[in-house]
Amino acid sequence: MWTAVSVIFFICLLVCPESGAVVMRLDNATYDQVTRGDKFVLVQFYVKWSSVCQKLEPKWEDVERRYRERDDVVIGKVNAQEDRILVTRFRTTTFPTIFYYPKGVTEHQPYEGRHTIAAFVELIEQHAPTTWVRKVFTKELNSTNFDEIVLDKDKFVMLQFYNTTDCYKCKKLQPDYEMVAETFHNERTYQSAMKPLQLVDFINHQCHTARELGGGLTSQAWVTVWYFFSSFKQAGRMVEMDAVVSNFIASIADVQKEAEKVKDKMAGRQHPHFNYSSFYMDMLDRIGSRGYELVTMEITNLQNSLATSPKSMPEEEREDLIMRVNILRVFQKAYRTQFPRLQDSDSDEKKGETAVVEQRAKDPPNAFQRKVRGRGKKGYTSKMRSIKHEL
Numbered sequence: 190m191w192t193a194v195s196v197i198f199f200i201c202l203l204v205c206p207e208s209g210a211v212v213m214r215l216d217n218a219t220y221d222q223v224t225r226g227d228k229f230v231l232v233q234f235y236v237k238w239s240s241v242c243q244k245l246e247p248k249w250e251d252v253e254r255r256y257r258e259r260d261d262v263v264i265g266k267v268n269a270q271e272d273r274i275l276v277t278r279f280r281t282t283t284f285p286t287i288f289y290y291p292k293g294v295t296e297h298q299p300y301e302g303r304h305t306i307a308a309f310v311e312l313i314e315q316h317a318p319t320t321w322v323r324k325v326f327t328k329e330l331n332s333t334n335f336d337e338i339v340l341d342k343d344k345f346v347m348l349q350f351y352n353t354t355d356c357y358k359c360k361k362l363q364p365d366y367e368m369v370a371e372t373f374h375n376e377r378t379y380q381s382a383m384k385p386l387q388l389v390d391f392i393n394h395q396c397h398t399a400r401e402l403g404g405g406l407t408s409q410a411w412v413t414v415w416y417f418f419s420s421f422k423q424a425g426r427m428v429e430m431d432a433v434v435s436n437f438i439a440s441i442a443d444v445q446k447e448a449e450k451v452k453d454k455m456a457g458r459q460h461p462h463f464n465y466s467s468f469y470m471d472m473l474d475r476i477g478s479r480g481y482e483l484v485t486m487e488i489t490n491l492q493n494s495l496a497t498s499p500k501s502m503p504e505e506e507r508e509d510l511i512m513r514v515n516i517l518r519v520f521q522k523a524y525r526t527q528f529p530r531l532q533d534s535d536s537d538e539k540k541g542e543t544a545v546v547e548q549r550a551k552d553p554p555n556a557f558q559r560k561v562r563g564r565g566k567k568g569y570t571s572k573m574r575s576i577k578h579e580l
Contacts, residue, residue, distance in 0.1 A: 215265040217274045229317035230290040232265040252309045291316040484520045
């Protein structure tokens with residue numbers, strides 16, 4: 190039994206941005222007041238009819254959203270069609286035209302960089318870097334405590350090496366990292382072995398997946414290796430649908446109704462194998478019209494396809510066949526559990542087939558005698574030895 194645990198430590202200072210929202214629409218009456226030097230200001234002169242301005246609009250709004258909690262940063266706009274005074278004052282003739290004002294500077298600086306979110310953020314962080322406040326859910330590591338925490342074999346440790354000076358991505362990641370740390374901060378310590386097989390089992394159990402070490406499916410795993418799902422092949426299956434299918438003592442119509450309810454219920458849960466719920470439903474329909482024999486026939490066909498598939502077959506297609514076989518075995522097991530005579534009948538059929546083969550080997554080769562007639566006794570004996578060997 191595995192313990193579902195994660196302990197996450199981070200080598201970072203996490204975010205708590207300064208408060209206050211300053212996103213402004215500027216005009217001649219407010220422009221000088223905003224650009225007086227106590228804030229970093231990034232301002233765009235635009236016109237609505239310009240396709241370049243239209244393409245820049247969503248990027249500008251994104252930058253606004255990123256800094257709307259900063260009271261020392263202003264992301265502004267000037268409508269050049271409506272405010273001709275500012276246009277004349279700054280002699281703007283092309284649009285968009287972008288100026289920025291670093292803290293302590295009242296003279297506008299023309300921006301000549303790329304019109305990308307990353308470029309705008311880099312400019313802002315260069316002149317008005319974001320500061321972060323450490324939260325209780327994280328732990329800052331240094332040379333004195335690094336080995337003690339990171340090399341602890343009883344813990345999963347997630348590390349982030351960061352640079353708050355000029356790394357915008359590091360700053361952007363901090364709130365999300367803090368959210369993950371807060372999510373798992375109450376979990377117990379992972380207590381199982383730090384070995385590949387055990388870790389794969391742990392992830393399979395937590396994520397409802399069925400992978401074996403190396404990337405394959407557990408239905409291809411060696412019998413001697415213990416997996417969570419080794420007792421019955423799980424890849425592609427949904428436990429909720431399995432439970433419904435197993436109740437074959439009810440009528441097919443009742444099972445179909447119940448399966449449809451389960452499918453609708455699971456639709457919003459992001460089950461990794463939800464796309465195979467339609468295969469469950471399809472098999473119920475086909476079994477209702479053609480009978481149980483269809484299951485055995487489908488399993489045989491799929492297994493033959495797997496056995497004869499070329500090496501060039503994409504791994505996704507191969508795994509799809511395996512998952513369908515796994516689901517079909519749920520149907521097969523359900524029938525054989527509730528109708529054990531069916532399994533006995535299958536065994537009797539196999540015994541009968543074996544008896545026929547053995548009897549054929551003992552019978553005189555009259556059927557083949559005609560084929561080798563005229564080849565001489567030696568040729569006939571050699572041919573029959575070959576046929577008996579094959580049988």
